[in-house]
Each structure stands twice: as structure tokens, then as C-alpha cells.
Amino acid sequence: MVDTQRKLLLGNLACVHGAIYAGMRFFAGYPITPSTEVAEGCSRELPRIGGRFIQMEDEIGSIGAVVGASVSGVKAMTATSGPGYSLMVENIGYAYMTETPCVIINVQRGGPSTGLPTKGSQSDTMQARWGPHGDYTAIAVAPSTVGDTVTETIRAFNLAERFRTPVTILLDEVISHQREMISLPKPGEHQVVDRVKPTASPEEFEPFAHTAGGVSPMPAYGEGYRYVITGLTHDAMGFTTNRPDEIKLKLDKLRNKILNFKSEITKLRIEMMDDAEIAFVSYGSVSRAVLLAVALARKAGVKVGMIQLYTVWPFPDEELRDYLVGCHKVIVPELNMGQVVREVGRILPPDTEIHSLLRYDGEILTPMQLLEKLEEVM
Amino acid sequence: MTTAEKTKAAPRQRSDVILNYLRPKKKFPNVWCAGCGNGIVMSAIVRAIDKLALSKDEVAMVSGIGCSSRMPIYLDFNALHTTHGRALPFATGIKFAQPHMKVIVITGDGDALAIGGNHFIHACRRNIDITAILVNNYIYGMTGGQGSPTTPTAAFSTTTPYGNAEKHFDPCKLAEAAGASYVARATVYHAPQLEKAIMQAVDHRGFSLVEVISNCHTYFGRLNRLGDAVSMLKEYKEKSVTVARAKRMSPEELKDKHVIGTLYEDDKTEFCDEYQKIVDAQMGEK
Numbered sequence A: 001m002v003d004t005q006r007k008l009l010l011g012n013l014a015c016v017h018g019a020i021y022a023g024m025r026f027f028a029g030y031p032i033t034p035s036t037e038v039a040e041g042c043s044r045e046l047p048r049i050g051g052r053f054i055q056m057e058d059e060i061g062s063i064g065a066v067v068g069a070s071v072s073g074v075k076a077m078t079a080t081s082g083p084g085y086s087l088m089v090e091n092i093g094y095a096y097m098t099e100t101p102c103v104i105i106n107v108q109r110g111g112p113s114t115g116l117p118t119k120g121s122q123s124d125t126m127q128a129r130w131g132p133h134g135d136y137t138a139i140a141v142a143p144s145t146v147g148d149t150v151t152e153t154i155r156a157f158n159l160a161e162r163f164r165t166p167v168t169i170l171l172d173e174v175i176s177h178q179r180e181m182i183s184l185p186k187p188g189e190h191q192v193v194d195r196v197k198p199t200a201s202p203e204e205f206e207p208f209a210h211t212a213g214g215v216s217p218m219p220a221y222g223e224g225y226r227y228v229i230t231g232l233t234h235d236a237m238g239f240t241t242n243r244p245d246e247i248k249l250k251l252d253k254l255r256n257k258i259l260n261f262k263s264e265i266t267k268l269r270i271e272m273m274d275d276a277e278i279a280f281v282s283y284g285s286v287s288r289a290v291l292l293a294v295a296l297a298r299k300a301g302v303k304v305g306m307i308q309l310y311t312v313w314p315f316p317d318e319e320l321r322d323y324l325v326g327c328h329k330v331i332v333p334e335l336n337m338g339q340v341v342r343e344v345g346r347i348l349p350p351d352t353e354i355h356s357l358l359r360y361d362g363e364i365l366t367p368m369q370l371l372e373k374l375e376e377v378m
Numbered sequence B: 001m002t003t004a005e006k007t008k009a010a011p012r013q014r015s016d017v018i019l020n021y022l023r024p025k026k027k028f029p030n031v032w033c034a035g036c037g038n039g040i041v042m043s044a045i046v047r048a049i050d051k052l053a054l055s056k057d058e059v060a061m062v063s064g065i066g067c068s069s070r071m072p073i074y075l076d077f078n079a080l081h082t083t084h085g086r087a088l089p090f091a092t093g094i095k096f097a098q099p100h101m102k103v104i105v106i107t108g109d110g111d112a113l114a115i116g117g118n119h120f121i122h123a124c125r126r127n128i129d130i131t132a133i134l135v136n137n138y139i140y141g142m143t144g145g146q147g148s149p150t151t152p153t154a155a156f157s158t159t160t161p162y163g164n165a166e167k168h169f170d171p172c173k174l175a176e177a178a179g180a181s182y183v184a185r186a187t188v189y190h191a192p193q194l195e196k197a198i199m200q201a202v203d204h205r206g207f208s209l210v211e212v213i214s215n216c217h218t219y220f221g222r223l224n225r226l227g228d229a230v231s232m233l234k235e236y237k238e239k240s241v242t243v244a245r246a247k248r249m250s251p252e253e254l255k256d257k258h259v260i261g262t263l264y265e266d267d268k269t270e271f272c273d274e275y276q277k278i279v280d281a282q283m284g285e286k
């Protein structure tokens, strides 16, 4: 039997498939290499399913329109690369503050500035955590294959809806422009999460109520709950406040609604860690080379394993520490000048050695380079 | 409400209309200086919406950042108080996602024309069915009186202490040239005309701009020795001419005058309607 769900798919189009599967019906974006095929794919697919695509005048407008669509009750996303993400950050901060679910895909390329439009990179990892000014907690996921990209995009939407927050997908040029044969998920194969709607009457409704789980039910504009959404610090009613107790409550809410439920957000891939003495900790496209390198090293009898972070933010401190407890040495390979290595270092016991393998010349890390590094630290 | 409004001694019935649209539970007073033109603009909007008999639920009021942009917080509609200059893209998202909604944007001259200038011309170009009410007080009110893209040449502000060396925008001409399909101007002295312009703008299918010339006596008035709110309103009365009268006047006579009324109107196709045709065609094909 021919599997009709099998498809040779470009990484960027995997985002489109995943997003539509998750219920995305609104896309606003601005073309930028290496993310453009996401916009092009959405412009083709969305009208066919009653969705909406708009090419905005810039990335600031794109994320603005995405937030506008989301408060209207429609799942929305945008896709960009470093220069565009940099333009978006003020309005991404607005989405954090107003607790508006949305998904931002950053197909990373080399930077800073216009940098290397056609070369892969992981140098925006910290930007996904700390992009907008102010205090908040960010969620970011990082796929490593085209297949992953479908499932991680679905997961990104689910997390955004579940926690009422923007979620960044950290893709990179390597995956976005790769074609892989994958099986598209069948309807019902993955859970699809929708934001919780209020049950209170409009008179009793508190738009930013402090609930037990920290997430307030969210009505759509037009549903009878005429409330205020503002980027100014606000109280449970959504009204601006200068009261120290209310300010603190709001900021605690932004953090706790995510950190108190980290186990629902963290996703790791664990390979050959049971008896591992040395571990690679990686994320994104680099993990593909790591997987091969670990398999080769195992054949040669080296007790090495790998942990791949599908969830990069919030950083999985506790889970990672648990897996790394038996290792003497940890290697963190990245396509940047060292971003996640510091996070890993922060959680390791003082007697565990940590090594960084960095590449930021526009090329990818090969399994050979990883094996060389492994040999060097052994 | 503001002093300027109280002095108008509005008939009882009018203030009832306004009360009905003020957000219940909102902690008042508002942030505006007594006598600020923003209060007059707000009441004109409310009366226009009331006369149009729109349901409050179908109105989304979106704003950027500035004194004028605080307005949606006070009114009982779906309110989105966004970031500086970006109200129009957010409004575009709401309108495009829910084309049946009436989307009204409240924006200042700095908000719409400086930081938000690019969004402004593109919203006009798309002719998306949004009404932008641009409260033009010729200055940045919220940040304390700096020059804006509408500050007249030679006028004073806290960043043009020796007189403005720059030229200024005419927001109405800009909107018309960029593709808006309804453009009107009023001043806060001309409250009934303002109300009518807002009614027509909201009723119009396509991008509509109502520029309201409004007093910031606190900064623009004080720095340019224009007196208090009342004297600024009087000046608007003296300096305004209707579109009909302006047609009979020479450019020389029109210098320093505010031409008020409907400046431009056409019936070109609207963006959401056109996109819906694409959706219908694509979904029909499946």
C-alpha cells in the first residue's frame, strides 16, 4: 500500500504543515532568507482552508498583525530570520506582557547584522530567551530534522495556547533548506491544544485573573468580553497599575505560569546515556552530526552518549542535571561563539569537565570534527 | 470629563450617552490634562458610534502610545493599547482575522506619522477597512512637548528650542496619495462636524482617516504662546474654512488655514473583501 502521507518536504514547508495541523489560520510575515518559503507556503495553503495570509510592510508590522489576529481568537504565526527577529522584539515583548499566544519561527542565519543570509547558525539562541527588554520567561523549541520540524511546530502552538505566551521555534538554515522524506502526521495522531476560554460571565470576568495554574482564560474579541489589553503593567482586570504589590504579582505570573509547569514543556532526546561517561549536549541541526558521531564512537567502544534539547528555553536545569550525574565530561557543540554551553556549565557539579566545540564560520560541524573533539577530551 | 467639555454645557442627554460607553469598573480619572482636546475627540467618537447603533462587541478600538492613545482604555469596547506607532498593524490583524468587526484606531501625530509612518502609508495603500482617528496636536504630548512630523516650521517645542528647521507633513494629503479611500479633517472646536466625519468614516468601507486638530495647551500652546485651551479652540474657529469655501479661496488666502470637512472619498475595492474572493475561489476548487 502506498503511504499517501509520505512526502519529500523542505524544512521550511514542514513548518507550514505543522502549523496548519495545529490549527494556525493566520500568517503575517515579511520575506527574508532563509525563511521565505514559510511565507510562500502559507500564502499558497491558507486561502485553501479559509485561512488568511498577509505580507506586511516589515517584521514589526508582521508580529503586530499576528498579535491582533490572536486576540481575535485565531491561531497565528510569523516566520523570519535574525534581522527580522531583531525588529520584532518590541512587539514580542508586548505579546509576553499581554499573554498573547503566538508562534515566531526564527530560521537562523549568521550574524550580527545582515551577516550570512545563506549560512546556517545557532547564534540567536540567547536572543530567543532575552530578545525583548524586561523580565519574563521565554519558551523556545529547536527541531533538528524536517520530521522534527513538523512535530515541534505543533508542539510550539500547543505550548503557546496552553501557557498564553509567544513561543519561538529556533530553526536554522541547515534544516530549513533541507529536503527529507517524512511521514506527515495523520489527523488525531498528535494532540492539538486550544486556549482555555472563560466560563465566567462578562460582568464577573477578570481578563488577567490569577488562577491556580497561573494561566487566565482568554476570550476572543467580539465574544462579549470587552476588556482592555495593554502593554503597560496591569492588574487582574487589565487596568494599568503602579501599585508595587500588583506589579510584582504580574511579573511573578509571567514567570510562574511557565516555570511551575516546566515538566510539561521540557522535551529531551536521550541516546546511549545509561552507562555514558562522556556526554554531548546539543540542540538543533548540530544534533544530527552528534548522533552519527556517538554511534561511531560507541562502535569503537567509547562510553559516550548524547542529550538533545528539543526545549532550549526554559532551560531544563533539573532534568539535564539528572541525566548528566554519571558523566565526568560534557561536550557542548554549537554553531555560535558559545551560548548554551554557559547554561550547561551553570548546572554541572564543579568536578565535571565541560568542553565547548564551536563553529561560527558559516560551515556546519561534521561528525569527524565531533569525533576529533571527543578524542581530544578523552 | 475635561474642562473644555464641561464648558460646552452639553445637554443632559448627551452626557448620558457618554456614560453608557465609559468602561465600567475603570478607575477614573484619566491621564489627560484638564481641557485637553482628547476629551472632545472621545465624546465625538462615542456619539458617532451611538448614532451608528453599532454593538459594542463588534467594535475594536486599537491605539499606539501617547496621550491620545490612552483613549481605548476608558471606553467599553474591545480595547488594544499597543506599542508606539504600531496600532495599525495590530488593527490589521484584528480586521483581517475578523472582517465583520469595526476597527477604529486612535493615534497621535508622532505615533501615526513618525514611528508609525510606514504602517500608516501601507494601511492606506491596502485600503483595509479601518478608521484611523489621528489626533493632531502638532507635538509629542506624552513625553513632554518634543517636535513631531506635524510641528510647523519655526514652531517651538522642547526639541526645537530655536524654532523648527524642518518641514511638516499634511496627514490628509499623505493618506490620499497613499491610497486611503476616505479622508476628512475637523478640529476639536467643530465637535458636531467631527462627529459627522467619524460617522462617515466608520460607515465607509475602506481605509478612512479623520484628522482632528486638537489642543495640547500644556505643551504646544505654552511653548508657542497660544494661550489656554479656550483660546486655542477659538483660534481653530477663526482659522478653519470648509471644503466648499476653500474652493473659492486662493492658495495665498488658504495659508495657515485648516480646511475642514470631507477632503477625499472614493469607492475602490477593500482589501479583506478582495482576499475573501480568493478564499472563496480556492475553497470552491477543492
Ligand SMILES: Cc1ncc(C[n+]2csc(CCOP(=O)(O)OP(=O)(O)O)c2C)c(N)n1
Residues within 6 Å of the ligand: B065, B066, B067, B068, B069, B084, B107, B108, B109, B110, B111, B112, B135, B137, B139, B140, B141, B142, B143, B148
Ligand atoms: C519605541 C518607543 N519610542 C519612544 C517612546 C516614547 N513615547 C511615548 S509617547 C511618544 C510620543 C507621543 O506623541 P504623539 O504620538 O503625537 O501623541 P500625543 O501624546 O501627543 O497624543 C513617545 C516618543 C515609546 N513609548 N516607545
Ligand code: SF4
Residues within 6 Å of the ligand: B031, B032, B033, B035, B036, B037, B038, B067, B068, B137, B141, B142, B215, B216, B217, B218, B219
Ligand atoms: S500633555 Fe497635551 S496632549 Fe497630553 S493630555 Fe496634556 S494637553 Fe493633552
